Amino acid sequence: MSKFKLSDIIAGRWRVMASAQEGGMSEVYRCKDMKKNSTVALRILKKDANLQRFKHEATILKRLDHPNILNLYDFNDKGNDVYQIEEYLDGMPLRESLGGKNNFNLVKTADIVCQLLEGINYLHSEGVIHQDIKPDNIFILPDGTVKIIDFGLARDSRAEDVPWQTDLGVHGTPQYMAPERLDGYPSFSSDIYAAGLVLYEMLTRLNPFDIKNHTEALKKQRYYVPSPPSKINPMVPPELDRVVLKALEKKPSKRFNTAREFKIRLNSASQQPVRTKNIKWEFIVILILLAVFWIILFNLVKVLAA
Amino acid sequence: MRDAVISDIHGNYVALRSVLKYIQKENIDKIINCGDIVGYGPEPQRCVDTIRALKNIHSVIGNHDWAVVGLEDTSKFNSDALTAVNWTRDKLDSESLNFLSTLDYRKGGSNFMFLHGSPRDPLDEYIFGISAAEANFKKLLKPICFVGHTHAPVVFRRNTNNEVESLLFYPGKDIKIEENFRYIINPGSVGQPRDGNPDSSLIIYDTDKKEISLKRIPYDITKTQNLILDAGLPEFLASRLAEGE
Numbered sequence A: 001m002s003k004f005k006l007s008d009i010i011a012g013r014w015r016v017m018a019s020a021q022e023g024g025m026s027e028v029y030r031c032k033d034m035k036k037n038s039t040v041a042l043r044i045l046k047k048d049a050n051l052q053r054f055k056h057e058a059t060i061l062k063r064l065d066h067p068n069i070l071n072l073y074d075f076n077d078k079g080n081d082v083y084q085i086e087e088y089l090d091g092m093p094l095r096e097s098l099g100g101k102n103n104f105n106l107v108k109t110a111d112i113v114c115q116l117l118e119g120i121n122y123l124h125s126e127g128v129i130h131q132d133i134k135p136d137n138i139f140i141l142p143d144g145t146v147k148i149i150d151f152g153l154a155r156d157s158r159a160e161d162v163p164w165q166t167d168l169g170v171h172g173t174p175q176y177m178a179p180e181r182l183d184g185y186p187s188f189s190s191d192i193y194a195a196g197l198v199l200y201e202m203l204t205r206l207n208p209f210d211i212k213n214h215t216e217a218l219k220k221q222r223y224y225v226p227s228p229p230s231k232i233n234p235m236v237p238p239e240l241d242r243v244v245l246k247a248l249e250k251k252p253s254k255r256f257n258t259a260r261e262f263k264i265r266l267n268s269a270s271q272q273p274v275r276t277k278n279i280k281w282e283f284i285v286i287l288i289l290l291a292v293f294w295i296i297l298f299n300l301v302k303v304l305a306a
Numbered sequence B: 001m002r003d004a005v006i007s008d009i010h011g012n013y014v015a016l017r018s019v020l021k022y023i024q025k026e027n028i029d030k031i032i033n034c035g036d037i038v039g040y041g042p043e044p045q046r047c048v049d050t051i052r053a054l055k056n057i058h059s060v061i062g063n064h065d066w067a068v069v070g071l072e073d074t075s076k077f078n079s080d081a082l083t084a085v086n087w088t089r090d091k092l093d094s095e096s097l098n099f100l101s102t103l104d105y106r107k108g109g110s111n112f113m114f115l116h117g118s119p120r121d122p123l124d125e126y127i128f129g130i131s132a133a134e135a136n137f138k139k140l141l142k143p144i145c146f147v148g149h150t151h152a153p154v155v156f157r158r159n160t161n162n163e164v165e166s167l168l169f170y171p172g173k174d175i176k177i178e179e180n181f182r183y184i185i186n187p188g189s190v191g192q193p194r195d196g197n198p199d200s201s202l203i204i205y206d207t208d209k210k211e212i213s214l215k216r217i218p219y220d221i222t223k224t225q226n227l228i229l230d231a232g233l234p235e236f237l238a239s240r241l242a243e244g245e
Ligand SMILES: Nc1ncnc2c1ncn2[C@@H]1O[C@H](COP(=O)(O)OP(=O)(O)OP(=O)(O)O)[C@@H](O)[C@H]1O
Pocket: A021, A022, A023, A024, A025, A026, A027, A028, A041, A043, A070, A086, A087, A088, A089, A090, A093, A149, A150
């Protein structure tokens, strides 16, 4: 049961325009900000959900400002309701479009991941490690803009521990966790690894490790070497294979040093001619040669006959 | 606060019951369990049920637990262990298998962490000697790390000059936890001690006094041995209990 219904007014300012979308810890409403006459998302913490985590997320998001990062306008923890007022995201998480049957498009894939890496690069320059980069936390707007969401696990390298993680338990999504994260060491490079896995998944529609829980991740993220994406999708150029596998190196020091470096290499690798284009090109050349040959032959026959 | 630290129950319910009886008397706030609830012993289901019923226990997964539920590479297991793993898998109901598979491999509190093997290899590495301890001190996320896996109680300490030593540790010889030092501490095994003393082993960690003490609890070894033989498990798994090795 959601807390508010259509056209309810929250805190005297936000009118509910659409029914709630349920998450694990929050309900998200599309609202109209009656003061500014704009559309926002109101994300309200569910009862018994982790308040510390929600606050932590808001604190980090509040100081960030980048076109590829979800924009947080306001945070309220006074009174009964704890909520974030965010930019409303039209569109869908990358996870959903990965599930669809749409054709593989190298240019589009590279564009999405390049934007993702721009966002990550900005985060890192601000000293923030996201720690939960995965297709569910990457929103694609209808105009193709990428927005990184969900900063509940993010770590501010300038601050102390993540306050609600002092239990030292293993937090995060095992399918996307870099080996050093599983050891308990936060590192900027872990976001690069996770972005590498997102790219892998976009290229192949598969996560290279079939992982169900953290213990399995401990084994597989550490020891399994993924096969090159082109083995699964022949449309992937070999240079791109190298880029993906470099991001997925087990040792952080062997990966790209920065998200920006990853982006630059991805950009150039995805602009290399793909094999299918070669085939088309060769096919045209053969057709032209055949035509020329035929014309010469035709003229020769005519000359001989004359 | 007083915590009890236990490890390597290994399906020995008779031993677990004696240890829990002792813990109950001791005014304990919580139990820290370093893994391997099952494997080897004849009553895995009862052990899992008992652990699940306790409110104040925090458990991590061990390599045998993982082998029973998961994909642990059992090529490193000896044949007795492997027989027991397969036998245990058949004996556990699906809820118990699910419980074991959802255990984390590392947990911790404000100044300590715990796991089964070692910080750098939480499931499989044995910290027997100084050199393994030295390497693992570098991977400590908190000043104290409780481990299990070797079935032998031991305390390794690293001082502020990064020198590592192994401390004498026996019942009656309590060890003070000192500020700025780091510790890797193994409580020994509840269900299959291997340090020459067949009694169950555990540690009481007094967080106010900053002190750990080792306790040895006798249990009815013959009873467990008979259950092992009745179950058709390898004879050696019964005989080693009396030797404590
Ligand atoms: N700013 C936003 N604009 C539009 N939709 C959003 C926004 N933020 C979240 N959503 C959607 O609302 C739903 C719930 O949000 P979200 O996943 O953030 O909830 P959560 O409880 O914080 O997360 P989780 O379920 O991962 O624990 C999701 O389907 C998400 O796509």
